[in-house]
Amino acid sequence: MASPDNGPGNAAMAMPGARPAPKPKHAAAHHERPAPLFGRAAVPFFTPGVIVIAAVAAAGLVVLGVRLFFGLGAVTNLDNQYPWGIWIGIDVATGVALAAGGFTTAFIAHVLNHERYHVLVRPALLTAMLGYTFVALGVCVDLGRYYNIWHVLMPQMWQGNSALFEVGMCVCIYLTVLYLEFMPIVCERFRGHVNLPGLLRGLNKPVETLLRLLDNTLGATMNFFIIMGVVLSCAHQSSLGTLMVIAPSKLHPLWHTAILPLQFLLSAFAVGLSMVVFESLLASRSLKRKPEMSVLSPFARMIPFLLTIYFGAKVIDMANRGTWQYLQTFSLRSVSWSVEVIVGIFIPVAILLSHKLRRKPAWLFSAAAMVVFGVALNRFNVFIIGYTAPYATKPYIPAWTEVLLTVGFIALLVLIYRLFIFMFPILPEEEGAKHA
Amino acid sequence: MVTRREFLKYTGAAAGTAALVATGAEASTGKTHLDPERIGVLADLTLCIGCRRCEWGCANQNELPHGTLQSYDDQNMLKEMRRPDEAQFTVINRYPAPAWREQPLDVKVQCYHCEKPACVSACIVGALEKHPKGPVLYDAWKCIGCRYCMVACPFQIPAYEYDNALTPKVMKCTLCSERTLKEGKLPACVEICPREALVYGKREQLLELAHERIAQHPDRYHPEVMGEHTVGGTSWLLLGDRPATEYGIPELSDQSPAVLTETIQHGIFRGFSGPLMIFGLLSVLMKSSTDKRKPGESDDEDGEDHHG
Numbered sequence A: 001m002a003s004p005d006n007g008p009g010n011a012a013m014a015m016p017g018a019r020p021a022p023k024p025k026h027a028a029a030h031h032e033r034p035a036p037l038f039g040r041a042a043v044p045f046f047t048p049g050v051i052v053i054a055a056v057a058a059a060g061l062v063v064l065g066v067r068l069f070f071g072l073g074a075v076t077n078l079d080n081q082y083p084w085g086i087w088i089g090i091d092v093a094t095g096v097a098l099a100a101g102g103f104t105t106a107f108i109a110h111v112l113n114h115e116r117y118h119v120l121v122r123p124a125l126l127t128a129m130l131g132y133t134f135v136a137l138g139v140c141v142d143l144g145r146y147y148n149i150w151h152v153l154m155p156q157m158w159q160g161n162s163a164l165f166e167v168g169m170c171v172c173i174y175l176t177v178l179y180l181e182f183m184p185i186v187c188e189r190f191r192g193h194v195n196l197p198g199l200l201r202g203l204n205k206p207v208e209t210l211l212r213l214l215d216n217t218l219g220a221t222m223n224f225f226i227i228m229g230v231v232l233s234c235a236h237q238s239s240l241g242t243l244m245v246i247a248p249s250k251l252h253p254l255w256h257t258a259i260l261p262l263q264f265l266l267s268a269f270a271v272g273l274s275m276v277v278f279e280s281l282l283a284s285r286s287l288k289r290k291p292e293m294s295v296l297s298p299f300a301r302m303i304p305f306l307l308t309i310y311f312g313a314k315v316i317d318m319a320n321r322g323t324w325q326y327l328q329t330f331s332l333r334s335v336s337w338s339v340e341v342i343v344g345i346f347i348p349v350a351i352l353l354s355h356k357l358r359r360k361p362a363w364l365f366s367a368a369a370m371v372v373f374g375v376a377l378n379r380f381n382v383f384i385i386g387y388t389a390p391y392a393t394k395p396y397i398p399a400w401t402e403v404l405l406t407v408g409f410i411a412l413l414v415l416i417y418r419l420f421i422f423m424f425p426i427l428p429e430e431e432g433a434k435h436a
Numbered sequence B: 001m002v003t004r005r006e007f008l009k010y011t012g013a014a015a016g017t018a019a020l021v022a023t024g025a026e027a028s029t030g031k032t033h034l035d036p037e038r039i040g041v042l043a044d045l046t047l048c049i050g051c052r053r054c055e056w057g058c059a060n061q062n063e064l065p066h067g068t069l070q071s072y073d074d075q076n077m078l079k080e081m082r083r084p085d086e087a088q089f090t091v092i093n094r095y096p097a098p099a100w101r102e103q104p105l106d107v108k109v110q111c112y113h114c115e116k117p118a119c120v121s122a123c124i125v126g127a128l129e130k131h132p133k134g135p136v137l138y139d140a141w142k143c144i145g146c147r148y149c150m151v152a153c154p155f156q157i158p159a160y161e162y163d164n165a166l167t168p169k170v171m172k173c174t175l176c177s178e179r180t181l182k183e184g185k186l187p188a189c190v191e192i193c194p195r196e197a198l199v200y201g202k203r204e205q206l207l208e209l210a211h212e213r214i215a216q217h218p219d220r221y222h223p224e225v226m227g228e229h230t231v232g233g234t235s236w237l238l239l240g241d242r243p244a245t246e247y248g249i250p251e252l253s254d255q256s257p258a259v260l261t262e263t264i265q266h267g268i269f270r271g272f273s274g275p276l277m278i279f280g281l282l283s284v285l286m287k288s289s290t291d292k293r294k295p296g297e298s299d300d301e302d303g304e305d306h307h308g
Helices: A050-069 A086-098 A101-113 A114-144 A146-153 A163-190 A199-246 A260-287 A293-300 A303-320 A323-327 A332-353 A362-384 A400-423 B002-030 B051-063 B075-078 B118-122 B148-152 B177-183 B188-192 B203-216 B259-292
Strands: B038-042 B091-095 B103-110 B129-130 B137-140 B198-201 B235-238
Touching: A050 A400, A086 A114, A086 A199, A086 A260, A086 A400, A101 A114, A101 A199, A101 A260, A101 B259, A114 A146, A114 A163, A114 A260, A114 A293, A114 A400, A146 A163, A163 A199, A163 B148, A163 B259, A199 A260, A199 B118, A199 B148, A199 B259, A260 A293, A260 A303, A260 A362, A293 A362, A303 A323, A303 A332, A303 A362, A323 A332, A332 A362, A332 B091, B038 B203, B051 B091, B051 B188, B075 B091, B118 B129, B118 B148, B118 B259, B188 B198, B198 B203, B203 B235
Parallel strands: B038 B235
Antiparallel strands: B038 B198, B091 B103, B129 B137
C-alpha cells in the first residue's frame, strides 16, 4: 500500500517517464500523487451495487459459454440478412468510440503538455486499456472462427483494401501500446517492494530486476508510444467509419456518406473528452470522493467546440447530399437521427458553453453523459438502426442472450476497472482523504 | 521485456502494410488481374420454366442436403420468394406474368460473381478471392468468421453456418469452379437445365449473345442485361422481360461499392504518408510544448477558476 507519507508528488508522475520530469512546482502541487485506493478509500471494494454488477457479469459469462459450445445461432438472432448485431454495433463500434478518452487525453496532457490535466491521464489510460481489451474480446465472441484471429497479423493474409483489416491491425498494435503505456504504473506499484510468498520468494530479485529494466526502458521511450497511440487511434477511429461505406445500398442515406470516416474521427474526439469527465464524476460519486471540478470544468471547455466541428461535418455533408428530405418523414430513423443530434450535440453544447453550468457537477455530468449517449447512439444507428437488409422479412431484434452478454461484459469491465483503481496508483490522493 | 528491436518490428510491420496498401491502390486504379477470356453464365430467364432441376443439381454437386429429383417438382416453392442460404446455393423464384406476356418470370438466384466484388474487397484476411477466370472463391481455412463479406455484398448472397459452433463457413455458389476450371465441365446447374435457359461460356461472348437476342426479340426482352454494368459487372448475366429491380435485384449503382471504400482507404494510407505526417506533426508539437512551458509556469490560458 502506498503510504500517505509519500507526500505530494508532482503531477508529471501521471505517466512516469513521459517527459523529462520537471521539478515539483506550485502550480501542480494542488493535486496529489496517484495512489491505490485499498486502505484509503472511503468505501469498501464490495458494496451491494458491486455485488449486483458481479452477478450480471457472471450471467454474461454463462452466455459466453453457451456461445462457445453451441455456436452463434444458439444465442443470437443473427441470420443471413443481418450478419452483424449488437455485439458489433455496441461492444465493438461503440466500445472503440467510448475508449477514445485515452488518446485524446494523452494528446492534451502530453503532446500539448497541459500539466494540469496530467491527473486525468491515468484514469483515461485505464479506461482505454480495459475498453480496448473488451473490444477485442467482443470481436472474438462474434467471430465464427475466433481461433483464427491471428490470421490478421500474418503478412501473407494482409488485405490492404479492407477497412476492417485496417481497424483490426490498428486495434491490435494500439492495444499493445496501451499495455506498454500502463506498465510504468504496474512498475510504480510493485517496484522496490516485490514480496512474493512462500516458494516464490526466490523470484523476488529477478522480478525486481525485470521491473526496473522495464520501467527504465519504457521511461526512455514513452514519448514515442504516446504519439504512436494518438496516430493509431486517429487511424482506426476513422476506419471504423469506413466499414459501412461499402454498403451504400443498405445503410440509410441519413448516415451513409463518403465522409463517414471523418465524422467518426471528429465524434471520437468529442466523446473521448466527455467519457473522461463522465467517468471521473461517476467514480467520485461511487467512491465518495470530492469531484475534481477544478480540472474537469476547464477540460470540458473544449467539448462544445469539438462537437460543433463534428456537427458542421454532419450538416454540410447533409446539405451537400440533400438528405434533409429524410428528416421530414416521421420514422424510427428520422427520430433516431434527431435524438442523436439534439440530445447528443445541441443540449450538451448549450450546457457546456455556460461558464456557470460547467462548474456544477450535476450539470457537467449530465452534459458529458448526453455526449456519450449521443455518440453511442450514432454508432448504433450506423451499424444497426440505419442498416437495411435488402431481403429481410423481419427486423433484427437482439436475442435476450445477446443483450445479456453485452451487459455482462460491460459489468465485468466496470468490476475490473474498480479492482484496478483499488490496486494501482490511478486516482490522485485527495486532500483530506488520508484522514478518513 | 520490450526493447528497441521490438519497436522496429512494429515499424517494419507498418512499412509492410504501406507497401501492401500501395499495391492494392494500383489494383483499384484500373489495372485488372482478370483474364479477358474469363467465363460466366448467361441466364435467359424468359426460357426458364421453374422446374427447379438446377436446384437439385447444385445441391447434389455441393453435397448439400437434398431429396430425390422428383421431390423438386413441387412448384409451390416458387412462390415463396426464397433466398439462397447455407443449405441451398441457388433457388428459383416466380414473378407473376406481366399484362403483355403469358408466362410468369422464373428467376434463378445465386452468387453473381461480381467483376469487382465488394465481399473480396471487404474480407479482412483475403479468404475471398476473385479468380482471374471469373469465380469468386472462398477459402474456409483463412476465414476468421467476421461476416463482413455478408455486410458488403450488394446482392445479400453469402450465407453463414450460424449453428456450427466450431467450424462455421461462409456458404455460396462457387460457379462450380472444381468442375469448370479443373475438369472442363459445365456448372452443375447449367448441365442439368432442360431448356438451355443457362448458357456457360466466355463472358464477352455471352454479352454478345445476350444483345443479339435482345435485338432479335425486342418485344420479349428488357433491353438491359443485368450484370453487364451492375456493380461494375458480374459473371452471371441475366436476360429478363422486365427491369432487374422488378424481379428481386436491388437498386444498384453501376460502380462497385468497393471503389469508394478503396479510394478512401488508399487515400488515407497511401505510402503511409497520412499517419507518418501526423506522427511528425505530433512530435514537433510535443517538443515545442515541452520547451515552451518552463517549469513553474502555469498553463491556464483563460484563468478559469480551478480552486473550486
